[in-house]
Amino acid sequence: MNRRIEIGTATVEFSDEAPSALSSQTPARDPVVLLHGFTGSKESWRDLREQLRTDRRVISIDLPGHGGTRVGIDVENYSIERAAAMAIRLLTDVLAVPRFSLLGYSMGGRLALFIALNYGAHINRLVLESASPGLADSADRAARRHADAELAAFAESAGIEAFVKRWESIPLFESMARMPAEKIDRLRRERLGCCVEELARSLRGMGTGVQPWLGDELPALRMPILAIAGALDPKFTAIGEQMAALAGDARFEAIDGAGHAPHLERPREFNCIVTDFLNGKRQK
Template identity: 45%
Template structure:
């Protein structure tokens, strides 16, 4: 069974889709910056055999609205939207899988609404920056990029984004997969992406490092072997989490779910079941 709809959440039209039997345990999937629920299409088929999979376009992405007020994108407000969506669909508790920005959102949910969640999988994610000095510098660079996005075309931004060293390992993807990912990125709204940086960027979000030692829920950290910066961050996170484990996927970079989909799905399902 598949249910999809645009649903009014706290004054914003959100796009969400649920796949699988409603009686199955729920699994919420949260995409990364420039992404959408489309990024999880392949894994929805795999996870949907055992779970009721909920995918949502995060504020400013995909088919969800892109409000003009940057303050609407603050992490506490977006997290409250996700909880309101779960309420609207009568989901009392769910496991959650978040990638990159979606992982930071998932971790914020874990720290502030932990009774609503059973297990966490955080892919290529982080608790944010530990010091205000680091966060201030990142906010400045994110604002510069946000203004650039607004001043240029979405195609110009996607060209710039895809040239970042972070995505070098995506060259191992088949050409058709790279083009599909590019087309998905091009569907985004420049206003939504710019304001997402301002409201949910790593500099804008509060540091979640202090939350980790008290987070007793089972947590799986997944990171690609080639993504050395995030390997280091996730090793530190695993040391702080009382019930966390780290899984490093060989020959993968930041987007392990796309670059090594089978290994990624196996790790997720072993953890959840």
């Protein structure tokens, strides 16, 4: 069920799905919260959401700059710190969900990691798909801020169709061209439905170059962690392996035949690995 809530000056849109197949013999598992990537929305998780909600509550949030969530025009409202505080307030104060498992993809994965580090008492299990802890080097962060600012300016001047065409052409998404045409069209419609001004604010406020470096804090994490990436995405495979090595109770999984978006490119394998992890099943 899609819902819209006012939190302070922000309007937050999200999907809140109750378990669909519970009985007295199958008690509900802990809720899971899903955080999408850049140019996505709560609808990015429709396949995984249906699988998970058989025995648990599933909450998918539109992040600032995406879907139906609106936080104003101040770029500070799009920061990872504000986004994390907004998500925690929604979950704990509004929805009365004090503890939950958390899954984030790409941009949403960076946010999920930030939430786990700063609000860890609320997190049971953490899944990081094609995510990173940011950039350790200040020069790299500055270069990324410059690149994201240029991309944001292009989006504002060229419009959503030109922006989506440019975004889809970057090498990171090359393997997604192998997906079925129907899925590619659905993803493109989702991207074209974005507000280009909102995407520009998201790039400026929550891009990798403006978020704090989180890598040194990884050993402090105490919850079970699954880092996951596509085997065709060597950059995020290496990052995922490094994060899993630094965090305490963590492991890494690479999905064959997938690039940056395993949940879209290999949904059956991805959904099974994630479901087993959230259910506490041990790696074979």
